[in-house]
Amino acid sequence: MLHLPSEELIHRIQRSETEYMYDRMQAIEGRTGNPEGIEMVRFGQALCLYSKTMPWLSFNTVKGLRSENLKDLDAIIDFYHSRDRKFQFEIVPAMVDQALLSALADRGFFQSAFHNSMYMNPQELVDMPDNGIVIKTIDKDEFEDYAKVHCLGTGLPVQGIPSVALNNRVLHARPGWRFYMAYVDEQPAAAGVLHMNHSTASLTFAATLPEYRRRGLHQELLRRRIREAKREGCNLVVGQCAFLSQSHRDMETVGMKLGYVRTTWTEREAES
Structure with a gap:
């Protein structure tokens, strides 16, 4: 079966990225005493990942954000601000509309990076x-x-x-x-x-x-x-890589194709 670009395919790729991170964080959280301070909160389809001891953005990310999360933005932002943690939103094409992107900009967030999601049968x-x-x-x-x-x-x-x-x-x-x-x-x-x-x-x-x-x-x-x-x-394999990286070229070489380019949105630093 040839997987052609579609909203269904985009949602399936995105779900797989969210599912493996959720399972990974859940396993780490299950270590005795939760030493990495893992917390996860859902707002509808959006999953907020947080780690007290691992400040890297990959462990402090909002995945699966959708247009219907417009009403949840302030609660999501407060989840991280109350923990004094820098974080990022991952924005996937076809999952958000102009109103949500405008709301992110109004709250001081900007598009800071791109990342590929690749796929193949x-x-x-x-x-x-x-x-x-x-x-x-x-x-x-x-x-x-x-x-x-x-x-x-x-x-x-x-x-x-x-x-x-x-x-x-x-x-x-x-x-x-x-x-x-x-x-x-x-x-x-x-x-x-x-x-x-x-x-x-x-x-x-x-x-x-x-x-x-x-x-x-x-x-x-x-x-x-x-x-x-x-x-x-x-019947579907997905992977992520930086645009035009060696990983990108290797994935293309083995037959993987670009599913979409997701964007990363981060908060502007406060002016001193």
């Missing part, structure tokens, strides 16, 4: 000859290696490795989650994560250590996860 993946790249699923005792690739591959400080390991290890046995590692000379070099739910697979994360880039590791991790989604009966 896994049946359309073209198999390639074996290139010798070794990829294995990650065992529960290998999340320190995963966290090292995660942090050093994305520019996070090495001090964060223990926390990243703990916050991902809780997903290891959780339904729908798969973690993969690519090796070069038997050394961990790149990692990728897959989440599957309701016949949709999300390529939730990937990173490659700087010294191993431009060796095809990311492309092979994409292919491995897409093949896994196909075996598990998924």
Whole structure:
């Protein structure tokens, strides 16, 4: 089945992005004592994500915002302001109207970034000859290696490795989650994560250590996860990437197409 652009497809892609983040945050929240201070609140279809100890915007985001959330904007903003946290709205085409965008601008928010949401039917993946790249699923005792690739591959400080390991290890046995590692000379070099739910697979994360880039590791991790989604009966694979990034080019290479470009809206800094 060929997936053609439609509002139904856009909503399905967006739901998958919200579902995997909700499940991820729920698992982290379930750690003894909720050490990361996770809170999640829904306003209709909109999901507000918050973490007390993780200030990065990806953990402090409003997902699934729709035109009908116009009446909820002040409550959503207050949710974050009361916690003294900078946050972002993710705006998806066809889900909001001019009135909501105007209301965001009136409240001091502006469009600050773009981000791609890509998709494909896994049946359309073209198999390639074996290139010798070794990829294995990650065992529960290998999340320190995963966290090292995660942090050093994305520019996070090495001090964060223990926390990243703990916050991902809780997903290891959780339904729908798969973690993969690519090796070069038997050394961990790149990692990728897959989440599957309701016949949709999300390529939730990937990173490659700087010294191993431009060796095809990311492309092979994409292919491995897409093949896994196909075996598990998924009929849609989605992923996110920065526009014109290497990830964007790799996703196009394996057959993924642009579903939409979502925008990020953040609050203007108060003038001193």
